[in-house]
Amino acid sequence: MNSIQNRITAFAKLGHFLSQFSVDKIEKQDNIENNEIFFDGFLHQIKLAQEKNSWFTKDNILFSLHSWSKSLTKNNLIDFAQSVNLEQIQSKKVAIIMAGNIPLVGFHDFLSVLISGHSVLVKQSSNDKHLLPFLAKYLEYADESFKGKITFTEEKLTDFDAVIATGSNNTARYFEFYFKNKPNIIRKSRNSVAVITGKETIEDFENLSNDVFQYFGLGCRSVSKLFVPKDYSFETFFNGMFQKKEIINNAKYANNYDYNKAVYLMSEFDLLENGFLMIKEDESYASPIATIFYEYYDNEIDLKIKLHQDREKIQCIVAKNFIENEVVFGQTQHPQLTDYADGVNTLEFLATI
Known part of the structure; x- marks a missing residue:
C-alpha cells in the first residue's frame, strides 16, 4: 500500500x-x-x-x-x-x-x-x-x-x-x-484586490505590478481592482506599473488593450491610461484584460466592512498593514501550499469524504 x-x-x-x-x-x-x-x-x-x-x-x-x-x-x-x-x-x-x-x-x-x-x-x-x-x-x-x-x-x-x-x-x-x-x-x-492608502512607495507599486500583470491578469490571484482614498493621485501608481511596459509587445494583449480602449472611448467613460494599462472607476471586481477597476473609499472601517461582505468574490487582498490575512505587495502569485483557493481547506474535505 x-x-x-x-x-x-x-x-x-x-x-x-x-x-x-x-x-x-x-x-x-x-x-x-x-x-x-x-x-x-x-x-x-x-x-x-x-x-x-x-x-x-x-x-x-x-x-x-x-x-x-x-x-x-x-x-x-x-x-x-x-x-x-x-x-x-x-x-x-x-x-x-x-x-x-x-x-x-x-x-x-x-x-x-x-x-x-x-x-x-x-x-x-x-x-x-x-x-x-x-x-x-x-x-x-x-x-x-x-x-x-x-x-x-x-x-x-x-x-x-x-x-x-x-x-x-x-x-x-x-x-x-x-x-x-x-x-x-x-x-x-473570484478576483483579487489591492487597498491603497496613499502611503505606498514606488517600490510597493513596482511589486504590485507583478500581481497585476503576471499571467496577463488572468488568474484569480491577479489584482483586478483597486480601492483608493478620495482625491487619490495615480501618478506614483503609474510610475510603479511602468516597469511592465513591455507587455504591450504581446500581440494578443495589445489587441485586447486596443479593443477595450475603443469600447470605453465610444462609451465616453473617463479613463486614465499609460499606453499599456487603463484604469477605470467601476464597482465591479472582474476587469477586462489591460484594465484595472478602481473605487474610492471614504474611511477604512467602511471599506473593511465592504471587503468582508464581498468576501465570496475576493481571492486575495493586497495591502500594507490594513487587514488580517492580507497579502504583501508583489506576492499574490507565490501562494503557500496551505493558501487554499476560496479559503476552503481541500485536504480537510478530502479527509471526510
Missing part, C-alpha cells in the same frame, strides 16, 4: 524535476531521477502548450513551473500533509474539473487528492491539457503505486465518489445542480 511518506517523496522528486525549468534558464541537470526519459519530452509539452493557447507564453509557463518547484519540497509537503490527519483515509475516486486560465491552475487540487491517498479522475480544460498528463506520468515513474490511480478523461464524468469543480459563476450553477448528490467543492469566479 502506498504510504503517505512514499507519496510525499514522489511529489518532492517531481519538484526536483521542475527545478530545471525557470524564466531565467532551462538547464538539464545530472542528478534528477528519470531525467533521460522525461526532460526532452517535457520541453516538447511546453512548446505544445504555447502553441495551443497564446496566453500561455513561455515565460508564463516557466513561471508556473518554477513556482511549483519551490512549493514541492520535502519539508513543504510534510507540513502540508500533516496539517490534516490523513492516516485513516479510505481511498475514494475524486473527480476534478479544472479551469484553464493559467498554466497548471488545477495542480493544487491534483496534488491534494493524490497526497491524501485517493484516486483522481481529471477533466482538463482544453486550454491547458498538455502539461499535467506528462507530469502525472513522471509521478508514476517516481512511485509505481500511483499507476492506476490517475485517470484523464474528455468524456462525461461517471463513476466517482466526490468532485472538485472550478468554473465561472454560470458553470458553477450547473455544477451545483449536477453534483448536488456527491460531496463537492464548487469554485466560482
Whole structure:
C-alpha cells in the first residue's frame, strides 16, 4: 500500500524535476531521477502548450513551473500533509474539473487528492491539457503505486465518489445542480484586490505590478481592482506599473488593450491610461484584460466592512498593514501550499469524504 511518506517523496522528486525549468534558464541537470526519459519530452509539452493557447507564453509557463518547484519540497509537503490527519483515509475516486486560465491552475487540487491517498479522475480544460498528463506520468515513474490511480478523461464524468469543480459563476450553477448528490467543492469566479492608502512607495507599486500583470491578469490571484482614498493621485501608481511596459509587445494583449480602449472611448467613460494599462472607476471586481477597476473609499472601517461582505468574490487582498490575512505587495502569485483557493481547506474535505 502506498504510504503517505512514499507519496510525499514522489511529489518532492517531481519538484526536483521542475527545478530545471525557470524564466531565467532551462538547464538539464545530472542528478534528477528519470531525467533521460522525461526532460526532452517535457520541453516538447511546453512548446505544445504555447502553441495551443497564446496566453500561455513561455515565460508564463516557466513561471508556473518554477513556482511549483519551490512549493514541492520535502519539508513543504510534510507540513502540508500533516496539517490534516490523513492516516485513516479510505481511498475514494475524486473527480476534478479544472479551469484553464493559467498554466497548471488545477495542480493544487491534483496534488491534494493524490497526497491524501485517493484516486483522481481529471477533466482538463482544453486550454491547458498538455502539461499535467506528462507530469502525472513522471509521478508514476517516481512511485509505481500511483499507476492506476490517475485517470484523464474528455468524456462525461461517471463513476466517482466526490468532485472538485472550478468554473465561472454560470458553470458553477450547473455544477451545483449536477453534483448536488456527491460531496463537492464548487469554485466560482473570484478576483483579487489591492487597498491603497496613499502611503505606498514606488517600490510597493513596482511589486504590485507583478500581481497585476503576471499571467496577463488572468488568474484569480491577479489584482483586478483597486480601492483608493478620495482625491487619490495615480501618478506614483503609474510610475510603479511602468516597469511592465513591455507587455504591450504581446500581440494578443495589445489587441485586447486596443479593443477595450475603443469600447470605453465610444462609451465616453473617463479613463486614465499609460499606453499599456487603463484604469477605470467601476464597482465591479472582474476587469477586462489591460484594465484595472478602481473605487474610492471614504474611511477604512467602511471599506473593511465592504471587503468582508464581498468576501465570496475576493481571492486575495493586497495591502500594507490594513487587514488580517492580507497579502504583501508583489506576492499574490507565490501562494503557500496551505493558501487554499476560496479559503476552503481541500485536504480537510478530502479527509471526510
